[in-house]
Amino acid sequence: MQVINTIDELRKQIKEWKKAGLTVGLCPTMGYLHEGHASLMDAARSGNDKVVASVFVNPIQFGPNEDLATYPRDFEHDCQLLEAHGVDLVFHPEPSEMYAPDFTTFVDMNELSETLCGKTRPIHFRGVCTVIAKLLNTVTPDRIYFGQKDAQQLAIIRRMVRDLNFDVEVIGCPIVREQDGLAKSSRNTYLSPEERKAALVLSRSVRKGQDLVASGVRNSAELLASMKERLAEEPLADVEYVEVVDGESMQPVETFKDGDLVAMAVRIGTTRLIDNFTVGDPAISFDA
């Protein structure tokens, strides 16, 4: 497995592969990898001749009061996981390689990035779109892989790819969960043992929502009231939002249909966690 730190070297390797007619799958990550990331690598491995993973904690997608400085990092462990999952090349640049001191260009979108997480993280998706545009222009992959856990991010990237005519297929991969239901996240490492238990309220609320959908509920207010009730049972949980939005536009809907998104952000102590389900997808199951 190659480890490359510069855009020039990366581009050179990609061009060799393209010249040989090989397809390339790209899995962008911020590192501190878990089985959720591994599922992206596996999907990319089975769908492409070459698999590139990026490990880059992207500074421009963090707000001034967010966890950029403390975001967990373990590049050695990341490399072990990536190699075990058949990744051919890891791109691991320094922030200075990605952003010149006078960096001034951003990819941004309105509407989709203003609801849900965008309300409390106003510059987040601008940072995500910008770094993904840079990676797309450098790697020119045939396919790019994202987890459904960051459902709004996935919808935004799909829109960006469509609007700016990036020639790439965007593939969303299902949320990977711990046995007890908690969605895998690098940020789970922030949780104390007590908070780790409390964090189960997210997946339980998701499951509650899925049960209601299965029982025929299609009214957002009714669904959200029950899910919020479930969340309120956990004293350590501080709900940022629970919403039902159109699966493409990310705008709130009064009644929902298959493909729409039910998403939440909840603070457990100081740790902000997200979870979601898409209406019509199979119900999650867990031991609890």
Add this chain to the structure above:
Amino acid sequence: MQVINTIDELRKQIKEWKKAGLTVGLCPTMGYLHEGHASLMDAARSGNDKVVASVFVNPIQFGPNEDLATYPRDFEHDCQLLEAHGVDLVFHPEPSEMYAPDFTTFVDMNELSETLCGKTRPIHFRGVCTVIAKLLNTVTPDRIYFGQKDAQQLAIIRRMVRDLNFDVEVIGCPIVREQDGLAKSSRNTYLSPEERKAALVLSRSVRKGQDLVASGVRNSAELLASMKERLAEEPLADVEYVEVVDGESMQPVETFKDGDLVAMAVRIGTTRLIDNFTVGDPAISFDA
């Protein structure tokens, strides 16, 4: 010469060329072509195996009170000129082909797009960056050509290409002028005979500025005072700005050096014209 109206067809042709190892030069235009555009085609013709020109009056770079509806169009004449200059493919999409009704993604930059023309045209460069990003992603050219007349646009595109890692060489081509000095522009067609004469005050002011630089002036205030004095001699001229800015950052400078930009926008009647020179470039000459 091929004329293509859709992104899919364009991409298909480009892929065939790339597969055959051919290089591609792209000249983006808004049509109503003149010798200035032709010089871009000639440069692209001599530097690439295949030359693509786009003819597209890009709605998102016009403000609500600007001349989108009246912008001059003559596609038949454009095709004659393009064919005569050896263009292989003209991309001529409808606005609906470029912008879905729920188009939401924009490429934008601060600083460079906020000075000069950006002061009175706040969304203009966002529209330019966005359409050029779309064309770059569709045509994936080896080289892209712009005129120096739109000097701020050229600096902004250079910055966008650097910041977002587009794999393309940006080539700026010198301003082409009428015999009497007026910089060629599709908007010159708006001028009445009397205004056409008055419009010469721009190139004369440019020449005045170049003479002062040649005489050793390096102080922006001194240079601008003389150039404004020259512009004030023309009663039909309404000066929007004359400024000296850093050639890369587009920020005003107190003293200037080679590579810095002296740029102006002046209204002659209702027609807004621009002109400029780069410090260190050869002085312009004209019959007058």
